[in-house]
Amino acid sequence: MRITAIAGGVGGARFVRGLLAHLHSSPDADRRSTEVTVIGNTGDDITLFGLRVCPDLDTVMYTLGGGIDDAQGWGREGETHTVQGELAAYGAQPQWFGLGDRDFATHIARSQLLGLGMPLSQVTEVLCARWGLPEQGVRLLPMTDQSVETHVVIEDDEGRRAIHFQEWWVRHQAAIAAQQIVAVGMERAVAGPGVLEAIRDADVVLLPPSNPVVSIGIVLGVPGVRDAVRGTRAPVVGVSPLIGGRPVRGHADACLAAIGVDTTALAVAGLYEDFLDGWLVDTADAEAAWPARLAVRSRPLLMSDVDAAAAIAGAALDLAVELQGDRASA
Amino acid sequence: MRITAIAGGVGGARFVRGLLAHLHSSPDADRRSTEVTVIGNTGDDITLFGLRVCPDLDTVMYTLGGGIDDAQGWGREGETHTVQGELAAYGAQPQWFGLGDRDFATHIARSQLLGLGMPLSQVTEVLCARWGLPEQGVRLLPMTDQSVETHVVIEDDEGRRAIHFQEWWVRHQAAIAAQQIVAVGMERAVAGPGVLEAIRDADVVLLPPSNPVVSIGIVLGVPGVRDAVRGTRAPVVGVSPLIGGRPVRGHADACLAAIGVDTTALAVAGLYEDFLDGWLVDTADAEAAWPARLAVRSRPLLMSDVDAAAAIAGAALDLAVELQGDRASA
Structure with a gap:
């Protein structure tokens, strides 16, 4: 099976980690041998101290590779802050973005390779190799090699x-x-190598509970990506980023307000109405005037640990398989 | 008084630190208010992991600023190596040059400013401000802003x-x-801002016990620098980098061999024969067929601590003042 997920930072990373836990422990041989492609948001990328920082790609990479600061959700575990302290002593700007020493090394390694002319997609592959993503059957593809x-x-x-x-x-x-x-x-952006193919040729397309505006919304804005999601033969199943009409973490409500959309599971599904087949919402958000064509299921969506995330990912996958079955029998 | 020194790394840095200690503790008000310009070798500069590293400038800066690893002679005291370890885990190259976390911050700050288009001379001024060099009456000028x-x-x-x-x-x-x-x-190189003026307008020009080939020799090779040293009205006094015909540290012998010059205080003085007025050698090297026009003095030259370096710098300065007197009375 081939699963393609469009992911932002913490929510996307934890969902995909849960998905892998679900797949690798599945009694179903097909699920155990699943290839997962994560299309990562690079709109959050920023150049700090002359170094290229890709927060969402790194959060996915560190989370899947076992290097994440799990309590914080981003950055490296066991982190120190010597470099940042020294940069502050030199008066280097900005100081409002915290970068640890281990994390700095990622940005230095990335910037070195980018500086040699290697595209971000290849650089990401090099970095992910260190974190063992290929061994887990995972590819992490930046949404584009261009700067967005x-x-x-x-x-x-x-x-x-x-x-x-x-x-x-x-x-x-x-x-x-x-x-x-x-x-x-x-x-000016062009979808990164393999991005459109991964969506078109997937058996299942998943939207993790990432920010619908500044994570998934940005990836969908890359020329060709939204059309690929619309056109794929795979069922597209999303997991709501809200619990009881509130974002679990982050400021999705402020982002939704910026585009004039309510912070409700119904309104977020509306952002995906041109391609969404299945929608997994929290039990607290089950009641709404759902469109007839959308397969809505509800369950607790708090990803309190890997097991909880695995159960949620499994439910999303079950819904996708159910929708595949509906299509096959239609 | 205005003193200009042409310095390489460890030997030059320790000599200048001794010179400052001598000047600041001098009973002579003229010496206490001396302005010291250090013209730094940048030929050792290298781009590592995409970051611009200036080993000799940094050794001078850290040594004068109190941040040096004194036992080692270079790098920062209390250094850690988290970033380097992470870069190795990513397979980043090269791994044969050891950079600590504190040191990395210097290279990141420098590279950020260079990347914004600031010339190395200005960048060096920014970095030196953090280390309090201006307060000590010291300017550190890279020999050139171009890459050599x-x-x-x-x-x-x-x-x-x-x-x-x-x-x-x-x-x-x-x-x-x-x-x-x-x-x-x-x-293609042009002497850095203030470099030629600092040599021409100095009251004393000193050559610390730096490597005569790859440190002082490189600085003298910058177009205009050797002519400025030849043409300055200041006495030019050098301190031999050898003790008993051997370099105190480093591989000056291998460098001298490369240019077909013997590792003797006499042969090193010969490299400077077109401008050298005074030459301070170690007691062990006092006996030689010295040119008649060269004022040679001997004393122990091991810079075992700051006091020893201060005494050596004081002796070099005394010789320069003596030569000034000779000129004035000539």
Whole structure:
């Protein structure tokens, strides 16, 4: 079986880790031999201290590779902050984005290879090899090799202006209202090697509980990606990022507000209405005026640990298989 | 008083630290208010992991700023090696050059500013501000803002080829005979801002006990520098890098062999014969057929600690002042 997931950071990474746990422990030989392709959001990418930082790719890589700071959800476990302290002593900017020493090494290694002319997709493959992703049957594909950076239009004492997504998210904790979210460079972007094929040729396409605007929404904005999701023969099953109408973590509500969409499982499903076949929502969000053509299932969606995430991923996969069966018998 | 010193790495840094200790503790008000300009060798510079590393500038900066690993002579005290270990895990190359976490921060900060288009001289000023060099009356000027890299021609099982100086010095410990030493990019290089003026307008020019070939020799090779040293009205006093016909540390003998020069204080003085006025040698090297026009003095030259280095620097300065007096009375 071939599963393709479109993932952002923490939520996407934990979901895919649960998916792998489910697959590798499955009594079903087909599931145990499944190949998983993760299409990663690179809109969060930012150049800090001259180094290219890809937060979402790294969160997926560290989480699947066992190097994540699990309590925090991002960054490396056992992290130290010597480099950042020294950079502060030199007055280097910015200081609002925390990078640990282990994490710095990833950005140095990435930037070195990018500087030699290697595209991000190949660089990511090199980095993921160290984390054993191929041995787990996982490919992590950046959505594009071009630079696409999500910027947020805000208005405050300094006037109306666009700032990098990370400045809004990390520095301001999304506390300033976003008036618009813009993916700078998107019109020039080309889907990364293998991205469109992975969607078109998948047996199942999954949307993990990632941010529908600045993670999944950005990936869907890469030219050709949304059309590929619309056109794939695979069932497309999403997992709601909300529990009881609230994001589990992060500021999805602030992002949804920026595009004029309610923070409800129904409204988020509406963002995917042109391709979504199945929708897994939390028990607390089961009641809504669901469209007749959408197969909605509900269960607890809190990914409190790997086992919980595995059960959720298994339920999403069961729904996809059910939808495949419906199609085969139709 | 204005003193200009042409310095390489460890020997130059320790000499200048001793010079400052001598000056700041001097009963002579003129010496206490002396401005010291250090013209630093950048031929050792190398790009590692995509970051620009300037070993000699950093050794001077860390030594004068109190951040040096004093036992080792280079690098930062209290250093850790998390980043390097992670880079090795990613398979990043090369692994033969050891960089600590604190040191990495310097290279990241430098590379960030260089990447923004700031010339190395300005970048060095920014970095030195953190280490309090201006407060000590010290300016550290890179010999040039252009990239000049010392390469060494060797011949071994892989044939005759040129390798970067650092690869020869650090990786091979200068154990492979150097057939030629080439400063790549030197013909395009322009002396850095203030370099020629600092030599021309100095009251005293000092050559610390740095490597005469790959440190002082490289700086003298920058177009205009040797002419400035020849033309300065200041006395030029050198401190021999040898004790008993042997380098105190490093591989000056292997470098001298590469240019067909004996490892003797007399032969090293010969490299400077077109401008050298005074020459301070170790007691063990006092006996030689010295040229009549060269003022030679001997004393113990082992810089075992700051006090010893201060005494040596004081002796070099005394010789320069004596030579100034001779000129004034001539």
